[in-house]
Amino acid sequence: MEYLRCKWIHDLVNEPTIIILEIDENRFETRKIEIFRDGKFGIAAPNLEYMNTRLGEVPLPEMEEIARDEQFKVQIISSQEFNEIWRDKIQLFIRFLKD
Structure with a gap:
């Protein structure tokens, strides 16, 4: 597995x-x-979509290719960092479902 954080610079x-x-x-x-x-x-995730977020249906380009586009600032992160963020968001999601 690989873990990426991508900042998307836009006004949308x-x-x-x-x-x-x-x-x-x-x-x-x-x-x-x-x-x-x-x-x-x-x-x-494969069996989870929240707030219209969906998994992509095609392979992601290599990080270097993504980084060539000036609107994206991409970096590799650790699995630990990803999983900490994921756990935090899942806990918020579960709280939302309970309310």
């Missing part, structure tokens, strides 16, 4: 500004977290 109100990904050896997304300008978030 309804699109995320941070995308955090877990991708498999074939470069398919397996889990995704999207964070929006207003603090809202979406998450996706």
Whole structure:
């Protein structure tokens, strides 16, 4: 697995500004977290979609290719960092479901 954090620089109100990904050896997304300008978030996994966040249907380009596009600032993160963020967002999601 590979873990990426991507800052998306844009002025679009309804699109995320941070995308955090877990991708498999074939470069398919397996889990995704999207964070929006207003603090809202979406998450996706094979059997989970929240706030219209969905896993991509095609392999993700290599990090170097993504980084060539000036609107994206991408970096590799650790599995530990990804999983900490994922757990935090899942806990918020579960609280939302209970309310």
